[in-house]
Amino acid sequence: xxxxxxxxxxxxxxxxxxxxxxxxxxxxxxxxxxxxxxxxxxxxxxxxxxxxxxxxxxxxxxxxxxxxxxxxxxxxxxxxxxxxxxxxxxxxxxxxxxxxxxxxxxxxxxxxxxxxxxxxxxxxxxxxxxxxxxxxxxxxxxxxxxxxxxxxxxxxxxxxxxxxxxxxxxxxxxxxxxxxxxxxxxxxxxxxxxxxxxxxxxxxxxxxxxxxxxxxxxxxxxxxxxxxxxxxxxxxxxxxxxxxxxxxxxxxxxxxxxxxxxxxxxxxxxxxxxxxxxxxxxxxxxxxxxxxxxxxxxxxxxxxxxxxxxxxxxxxxxxxxxxxxxxxxxxxxxxxxxxxxxxxxxxxxxxxxxxxxxxxxxxxxxxxxxxxxxxxxx
Numbered sequence: 257x258x259x260x261x262x263x264x265x266x267x268x269x270x271x272x273x274x275x276x277x278x279x280x281x282x283x284x285x286x287x288x289x290x291x292x293x294x295x296x297x298x299x300x301x302x303x304x305x306x307x308x309x310x311x312x313x314x315x316x317x318x319x320x321x322x323x324x325x326x327x328x329x330x331x332x333x334x335x336x337x338x339x340x341x342x343x344x345x346x347x348x349x350x351x352x353x354x355x356x357x358x359x360x361x362x363x364x365x366x367x368x369x370x371x372x373x374x375x376x377x378x379x380x381x382x383x384x385x386x387x388x389x390x391x392x393x394x395x396x397x398x399x400x401x402x403x404x405x406x407x408x409x410x411x412x413x414x415x416x417x418x419x420x421x422x423x424x425x426x427x428x429x430x431x432x433x434x435x436x437x438x439x440x441x442x443x444x445x446x447x448x449x450x451x452x453x454x455x456x457x458x459x460x461x462x463x464x465x466x467x468x469x470x471x472x473x474x475x476x477x478x479x480x481x482x483x484x485x486x487x488x489x490x491x492x493x494x495x496x497x498x499x500x501x502x503x504x505x506x507x508x509x510x511x512x513x514x515x516x517x518x519x520x521x522x523x524x525x526x527x528x529x530x531x532x533x534x535x536x537x538x539x540x541x542x543x544x545x546x547x548x549x550x551x552x553x554x555x556x557x558x559x560x561x562x563x564x565x566x567x568x569x570x571x572x573x574x575x576x577x578x579x580x581x582x583x584x585x586x587x588x589x590x591x592x593x594x595x596x597x598x599x600x601x602x603x604x605x606x607x608x609x610x611x612x613x614x615x616x617x618x619x620x621x622x623x624x625x626x627x628x629x630x631x632x633x634x
Contacts, residue, residue, distance in 0.1 A: 257287060257291075258286060258288075258435065260435065261413065261435040261437070262293075264413070264447055265437070265447075267295035267445065268312075268439065268444070270297040275293070276288055276291055276292070276293055277291050277292045277294060278290075287306055289303075289305065290303055290304060290305070291303040300329060302314055302318055302321055302325075304318050306425065307438055308438070310437055312440075317419075348576055349464065351507075352575065352577060353418045355418075355574045355575050356397065356417075357419040359567065359574060360420030360423050362511075363563065364426070364427070366400060366427055367560075367563045370403075370404070374400070374401055374405075376603055377455075377457045377484075377486045377609055378455060380599070381453075381611075383408045383409075386408040389410050390410070390411045390413075390451055391405055391410045391413070391453045391454065392413050392414075392446070392455075393456075394444075394454055394459060395441065396424050397423075398424055398427060399423065399425075399427040402428060405455075406431040406433050411433045412431075412434050412435070413434075413451075414436045415438075415441070417440050421436055421437075441463065441469050441472055444473070449475070449477065449479070450478065451476050451477050453482045454477055454481070454482075454483050456469075456473065457486040460485060461488045461577075462575050462577050462579075463577065467589060467592060470589060470590070470592070474593040474594055477614040478614070481613070482613055483590070483593070483611060483613075484610070485586075485610045485611070486603070486607055487581050487586055487589075487607060487608050487610070488578060488607055489580060489581065489602065489606055489607050489608055490580035491582070500578075503578075506573040507573070507574060507575070507576050511574065514570065514573060515570060518566060518570035518574075521569045522562065522568075522569045525565060526557075530565070534558050537550075553604065586608045586610050589610075590612045594615055595613060595615070596612060597612060598611070
């Protein structure tokens, strides 16, 4: 962790400023490798492998760190036992964190460039949009999007609630302009009004309360700052229905077993659809009919390695929560956050990209009346 990041961080408990205590520094002395962030309210958060771990209960996630520095730690944020619906909410958050932590550790390699994928999700942004700006990647996974945002000249902070943040560190360690924090999107540890832009790709629809997730992001934008979202679409009714029919079983599987099931599903998908398309589209007399009859998703996956399809199968079968939206629901969600100049466009039948500008005067967030389709969670 470098001083650039420290200046932007705030205690997720009381919103106070933090001081850093260094246990191990980088050879050049420019970065805290291991240490602690301390707030005057008494909370402390470990810095492990250069990443501030600003989660309530972080001590339980890093027992070896806590044991190694037991005599030097001042105080740490401890978990509070929730009751009733709050307990269910926390249970779902924990399952989601574990699911994505496993997924983006198992599928952590940058197996291809992902540049086309980046622009597909963040349209209408251009390379010039990122240069010299401060941005937040809310739910950065293994770092495929933050990699490109940094390469176009943005100073980036990546946040993820899971141990996928460590995969992001490996994939972006060449960028001094990338800073990483392990934190909960509902309790983001940043000063308000500091980001020129925020994007959250494929994250909000996995939260127990998507509107609350949006509410946590908007105040962090500068007035006039831009928020980008990508959300699942409800258009693919048959596909979504079939997925939700089997997911109560697959979300309960051990992750190692589910990885095998996901590989088998991806192998069938690849062999039956993607590989024949790749073969026949180059055969004289077949190219025209094949292009007309092949679904867009097959064409999309044909441009990527098998690993991408494999990871997506794990994603759709493992995550505890999935919300699907129609266009009105996307507009309602984004508009409820006090955003204006809202643009919503489809990415095929499977998703929506949306963006909006924070108004000069932040307004209260209304969360009722959203046109979202809630699915059963396990």
